[in-house]
Amino acid sequence: MNLEKLSPVLRQYEFFEDLDACQVKPLGAGLIHETFLIESPNGKYVLQGFNQEVFQYPDRIAFNLEQLYTNQIADNLPFELPLPLLNENGEQLSTVDGKNWRVFPFVKGQTLEQISSKNQARNAASAFAEFSKAGTELKVDILKETIPDFHRLDLRFERFCAVASGMERKLDSEEESILRFYLNQKPLIENYKETTQKLPLRLTHNDTKINNLIFSESLDRVKALIDLxxxxxxxxxxxxxxxxxxxxxxxxxxxxxxxxxRLDESVFEALMEGYLSGLGNLVEKEERESLLLGGEVMTCMMGLRFFTDHLQGNIYYRVNYPEQNLHRAKNQSILLRDLQSKRELLRNLWIKASNHSSL
Structure with missing residues (x-):
């Protein structure tokens, strides 16, 4: 997309006063939002076209991000938290031809798709934990669900069972094997329900992939937490x-x-060390112990989502070949099985990290 087509959006921001002097370039390889780097005489900015098919409630997102701003969450963080800049009407969203756009400050650094050191894992985990800790004084119950029931494992399991029971075609042997594996996760579902009833709701990012952080050029520290x-x-x-x-x-x-x-136990240990360090004294033992369940919960949930989508004909996740969601579900089942076989080892690593963080 060229500058001429984007100019109706840019004109809504006073810092893009000299459009002829601006340059636009595609930015990143994100699958959700259309993103551009805008270079202007006043500096560099990120322009993002809002994908309302994935996020159907943009006003909820704007409300939540406004709470981060008004409660000065970024002031309590050792890294940047780039929030949308306001347009000439004082709003986060700028609408042109029915499409919503946002402008963010540009943060120079590097993003990663995979870590190359344990220290990167440790720093990443610490950053996400520090974000939650920074929201301690925020009344999280006023925040809105931007994607309703996003991580509700019990509801994902119910949906999976409903779709599986309604299948008219006969499943092949590989599908049957994966189906039985996930049906046998009922004890995990019950553990999840019982555990979460005892836990407080916190300010959470909910998409803690490594590429949602911007690292320094030397990759030795986190400069910003993004995709909020x-x-x-x-x-x-x-x-x-x-x-x-x-x-x-x-x-x-x-x-x-x-x-x-398989699970890399050494990376798990680095993640646990970093996350507990970032939380500091925020949590008591019960909530701290619940972290051990997290890997199983999220891996099972994504496996269920992938397999459900496969059974429905790949209607949600983009695939490069017909069996890709089946293979994604198999991938997650292998990781989940490994996590479950190493529960005692992971608990020992949790104890070790807990003792270290309390020193």
Whole structure:
């Protein structure tokens, strides 16, 4: 998209007064929002086209981000929290031809798709934990659900069972094996329900992939936490669990290298150390212990979502071949099985990290 087509959006911001001197470039490889780097005489900015098919409640997102601003959450963080800049009407969203756009400050640095050191895992986990800790004084119950029931494992399981029971075609042997595996996760579902009833809701990011952080050029520290559209009330086990699922696995969620796909315990340990360090004295033992359940919860939930989508004909997740969601579900089942087989080991690592963080 060129500058001429974007100019009706840019004119709504006073700092883009000299449009002829601006340059526009595509930015990043995100699958959700259309994103551009705008270079202007006043500095660099990020222009983002809002994907309302994925996020159907933009006003809820704007409300939540406004709460982050008014409650000065960024002031309590050792890194940047880039929030949308306001247009000439004092609003976060600028609408042109029915499409919503936002402008963010540009943060120079590097984003990662995979870690190359344990220290990066430790720093990433610490950053997400510090974000939750910074919201301690925020009344999280006023925040809105930007994606309703986003991480509700019990509801994802119910949906999966309903779709599976309504299948008219006969499943092949691989599908049957994966179906039985997830049907047998009922004890995990019950554990999740029982555990979360005892936990407080916190300010959570809810999409704690490594690429939602901007690192310094040297990759030795976190400069910014980004992609805040999923910020809403949640449990800490969601954020920690998705870090385990996406960072501590030896292969990505699209890998079919079944034999080499497993949990990397050393990365898990680094994540736990970083997360507990970032939380500081925020949590008591019960909530701290719930983090151990996080990896299983988030891995199971994504496996259920992938397999449900496969059974429905790949209507939600983009696929490159017909069996990709089936393979994603198999991928997550292998990781989940490994997590469950290493519960005692992971508990010992949790005890070790807990003792270290209390020193």
């Amino acid at each position: 559209d999923t910020v809403m009330p949640g449990y800490l086990l969601y954020d920690f669990g998705d870090l385990v699922r996406t960072v501590a696995c030896t292969r990505t969620e699209i890998s079919t290298d079944w034999e080499n796909l």
